[in-house]
Amino acid sequence: MSSIQKIKGFADLFPEDSRSFTHMEAQARAVFGRYGFGELRTPLLERTELFAKGIGEDTDVVGKEMYTFTDRGDRSLTLRPEATAGVLRAAIESSAIEPGRATRLYTFGPMFRYERPQKGRMRQFHQVNAELLGSAEPQADVEVILMLEDFLSSLGIADLCFELNSLGCRECRPGYRAALTAYFEALDHAKLCEDCRRRMHTNPLRVLDCKVPACKALVADAPVIGEHTCQGCRGHFAAVLSLVDRAGLKYTLNPRLVRGLDYYQRTTFEVTSGAIGSQTAVAGGGRYDGLVKLLGGPDAPGVGFACGMERLAMLMDKPEAPCPDFFLAVTDTREGTGALDAALLLAHKLRARGLSGECDYQAGSMKSRLRHAGRIKAKKCYILGAEEFDAGQVTVKDMEEGDQLRLDISAFD
RNA sequence: GUGGGUGUAGCUCAGUUGGCAGAGCACCAGGUUGUGGCCCUGGGGGCCGAGGGUUCAAGCCCCUUCACUCACCCCA
Numbered sequence A: 001m002s003s004i005q006k007i008k009g010f011a012d013l014f015p016e017d018s019r020s021f022t023h024m025e026a027q028a029r030a031v032f033g034r035y036g037f038g039e040l041r042t043p044l045l046e047r048t049e050l051f052a053k054g055i056g057e058d059t060d061v062v063g064k065e066m067y068t069f070t071d072r073g074d075r076s077l078t079l080r081p082e083a084t085a086g087v088l089r090a091a092i093e094s095s096a097i098e099p100g101r102a103t104r105l106y107t108f109g110p111m112f113r114y115e116r117p118q119k120g121r122m123r124q125f126h127q128v129n130a131e132l133l134g135s136a137e138p139q140a141d142v143e144v145i146l147m148l149e150d151f152l153s154s155l156g157i158a159d160l161c162f163e164l165n166s167l168g169c170r171e172c173r174p175g176y177r178a179a180l181t182a183y184f185e186a187l188d189h190a191k192l193c194e195d196c197r198r199r200m201h202t203n204p205l206r207v208l209d210c211k212v213p214a215c216k217a218l219v220a221d222a223p224v225i226g227e228h229t230c231q232g233c234r235g236h237f238a239a240v241l242s243l244v245d246r247a248g249l250k251y252t253l254n255p256r257l258v259r260g261l262d263y264y265q266r267t268t269f270e271v272t273s274g275a276i277g278s279q280t281a282v283a284g285g286g287r288y289d290g291l292v293k294l295l296g297g298p299d300a301p302g303v304g305f306a307c308g309m310e311r312l313a314m315l316m317d318k319p320e321a322p323c324p325d326f327f328l329a330v331t332d333t334r335e336g337t338g339a340l341d342a343a344l345l346l347a348h349k350l351r352a353r354g355l356s357g358e359c360d361y362q363a364g365s366m367k368s369r370l371r372h373a374g375r376i377k378a379k380k381c382y383i384l385g386a387e388e389f390d391a392g393q394v395t396v397k398d399m400e401e402g403d404q405l406r407l408d409i410s411a412f413d
Numbered sequence B: 001g002u003g004g005g006u007g008u009a010g011c012u013c014a015g016u017u018g019g020c021a022g023a024g025c026a027c028c029a030g031g032u033u034g035u036g037g038c039c040c041u042g043g044g045g046g047c048c049g050a051g052g053g054u055u056c057a058a059g060c061c062c063c064u065u066c067a068c069u070c071a072c073c074c075c076a
Helices: A015-034 A048-055 A060-064 A084-093 A138-154 A173-186 A194-202 A213-219 A231-246 A309-315 A339-352 A366-375 A386-391
Strands: A045-047 A067-070 A076-079 A103-112 A124-133 A161-166 A265-272 A281-287 A302-308 A326-330 A357-359 A380-384 A393-398 A404-408
Touching: A015 A103, A015 A124, A015 A138, A015 A309, A045 A048, A045 A084, A048 A060, A048 A076, A048 A084, A084 A103, A084 A124, A084 A302, A124 A138, A124 A309, A138 A161, A138 A231, A138 A265, A138 A281, A138 A302, A161 A231, A173 A194, A231 A265, A265 A302, A281 A309, A302 A309, A326 A339, A326 A366, A339 A357, A339 A380, A339 A386, A366 A380, A380 A386, A386 A393
Parallel strands: A326 A357, A326 A380
Antiparallel strands: A045 A076, A067 A076, A103 A124, A124 A302, A161 A265, A265 A281, A281 A302, A380 A393, A393 A404
């Protein structure tokens, strides 16, 4: 109890769990590579203002969830709570964005949010991110959505629900917001929950997302965004839906799909699962035209997604531990014979031949050593007992077949 | 931040109205004088989360505290 323990909301991933992450990363590289995306790695720490600007001052993420501190130079720094802002900062800083030409980048790694941990939510969690910069066309939205689906199915994850929506743009969204607020005002808004009475003014879109039954009932007849979006947004969304359809991806329209980060415009999407606790979002994303410019870059549009790796891990089959090629057992329990030295050197030679395996550092009974070899699923057990050692030999037992033979150790030179 | 649940062996968990600290799995040894998996027998292992209180007696009751966990808010 007196030993130092990890801090709340942070996790250690031992091989049983880390294998899942390694596998996801490998699949992401393979799938995204087929779409022409290149990997970008950005720092985990950024200046606080990048997130404040990029995510939105009024969001929960910026308002109460960031790990922010001042460094020794009195700069305010923040551990990244999401990836997009950092990716855009890097792309802008290195002039990687050419308006009118697509730039495709993906990244993955840890994100940090100071929240109360629960199932599917950690303070340090991991995301896979992809961003397609420079294209405002609906084809870009669809490419990203299809790539996400491609990635998820490469992991063998089924029973996922794709939800799509359009939030409109800077031109038409204010009108929708006003209509929503007017709707709630006209209603008996005392029936709304406390949070929603506040939200109907600050962010009426959020009310649509409320889970309180009374609010849900009132929201049922609220104006739908599709009726308020401008011609351009409507055409864009129609094109996206049509293409997604033609690509054969099943989805549901969710007019109440509101995302938590301020920068989304037009297309938004979310992938959900009912099998990972009360947090259902596995991945989410959308279009963020205007964000690149807001962060000081060219006026280039963008679309992308983030995918929660811990949540994916809950849905995946765990990759099996690899079976070692050998286990080198030492059963010569006499003192000072040098059998342990001989074992180590023999194991070294086996590895030089490309074989994998572990080697005893302590001699034990035949029974216990063989049991261990079986337990770690070694393909072969190399046995170095007193007889073998004195003869300069080793017994090699096939753990599957059970047959064995004696070989000279020198044969492995 | 606000609620609920749980802290006992390396792991998963029992533990009755307060009365000697338990099981399964894992580990070690033996049954089988040098041969794994199945079976049988035995063994090592514990500040019962921590601190205080009540009591002849506390894993159990009371207070405090810490940790973990689930949920709300919100999100991946």
